[in-house]
Amino acid sequence: MSATASAPNPAKTASSAGTAPGPSPAAIRPDRRNRSRHAYNLIGLLTFVVMIFPVYWLVISALRPNAEIRSYDQTLWPSSITFDNFSRAMDQANFGTAVKSSLIVCVTAVVGAMIMATIAAYAIGRFRFKGRRIFMIVLILVQLLPPTAMLIPIYLQLNELGALNEYWGVIIVYLVSTLPFATWMIRGFVINIPKELEESAMVDGCSQMGAFWRVVFPLLAPGLAAASIYSLINAWNEYLLAYVVLQDNDKYTLNVWLANFTTSRGVDYGALMAASTLIAIPVVAFFMVIQKKMAAGLTSGAVKG
């Protein structure tokens, strides 16, 4: 902890220590502040470069001609841009079925999770009932179960149910894995919808169900969108369970399929980077949409899976 605290400090102490003995601190301050701002900007730019470089390298390696990838002299810019790597990646066996598997598994799991999470979130956001607090605590604790430790128990359970090498086994596990976070996130939106809105709809003759569908549900839409994109990203990125459960080549999800580029003869980095870019694009796009809500949702008690 002391290491974290002292890291940003030297520059800060230097800037403020000088201000005290000066004749007119007010006059000196703006200048000093400016100078320290420049220093921070410089470090900020450095941070930017370090954080963005892997992403840059991913995209640029995907677009580079293969001769440049197998070169001892990697350059920051490619000499020419080519889509060869992308076509090689898409020609790799089972690309089509992998896309299909990923879509089937992720979309089904997310739609199922959203339906169950919405009604559960409505219950804990609207009603006070015995066991509500315990239910919420269970929702948090389940998210804290270490996934690597759950892998073997879940695998054995799926084996018993005959769900190995079946989509539905993976779908159920993805669905339930995203359920606690989604419930928690949607609940945050439910408690922000005033109860009076529903009550007035019911006074005007709506049933409770009708009030929910006509009044609450439309207002929940942004929350549902955020929660479903978040769940979709998690399901899309999952690797280990899919690897263990799905055994046929034509059932592999995209992440498992990605291992095809690592062969005993070496790694085809150009195609691997192109395939990785293809997998990352939807995630990055969706992430941009929800990132504002994510930061808020995560700090307010919901846990990133």
Place this chain on the structure above:
Amino acid sequence: MSAADMKAADPAAPAPRRTEATGPRPPRGTARKARSVRARRAGELLPYLLIGPTIVAIAAVFLWPLAKTVIMSFQDVGRKELWTGEPAPWVGFEQFTDIFADAAFWDSVVLTVVFMAACVIATLALGLAVALMMQRMSAWVRLLVTAALIAAWSIPLMVAASIFRWFSDSDYGVWNMVLSKYLGLDFQGHNWFLDHRQGFVVIGAVVVWGAVPFVAITLYAALTQVPRELEEAAAIDGVGAFGNFRFVVWPVIKPVFQMVATLSVIWDFNVLGQVWLMRGTKPEPEYEVLGLYAFNKAFESNSFSQGAAISLITVGLLSGVAVYYLRQLLKIGEVE
């Protein structure tokens, strides 16, 4: 699990009170009252019906397998029992004593804990530093940094591992090239994974690179809650930068920091995926972190009971952290 007894206990309790109240009323009212009691009773059941599916699903996918893991770790389930469904013999604590007697287990525990600690400390230190800097830099730089953080955050684990493998490739990797060409070190053809300590530097780099964005963005959000006037007032009173951080900023961001730290501990304890992917699905014994050790015991040696027992030990090791996290949440009043 708790749904069943809640359902059973709840509707009975409020009913008698209502009928008592209807006692002195004229009989015509009782019929209507009785109907409304039934309606109210249904209304009280409603929330349980709504959370029912979620409870059943969580119980089926998490709690039931966990319970069975406990049972299995006291049995000896091998390949035969798994496929034929024959009852497995009971062996008591034998799986646990076997595991504790295995030097490889202790190696992997030490490895996992040390690696987790290093990653968590690096992530938190860098994340806090970035968050503090973001407060002080110009708006356009902050925008760039935020964009880079979000881009890094959104890259899937699989993809991140692939990128860093490509970075550290012994022949054409950009790290070796920069180190030998620009820094004059002899890194031509250097294999980063030959020595597992260097290998873990690479794996740690993936983990930290992927985890810093969450920490930095969350802490930055917390830092914006620190009242500016308070910092300025403290500065006028002659409090130095360090004092300002220690006594003004830290108390405000502390709860968020603790939460982020706990989550980092839990996530970095589960680095199985990264190790797995960096080593091309065939990690060497020196790379056996706890998750991998359990995985190999279950799927390579076909001793599913040992795998189950190790999983249980992992859950036990992390349950303390989980309880700490939960207590933090309860303290902030998040679970209301």
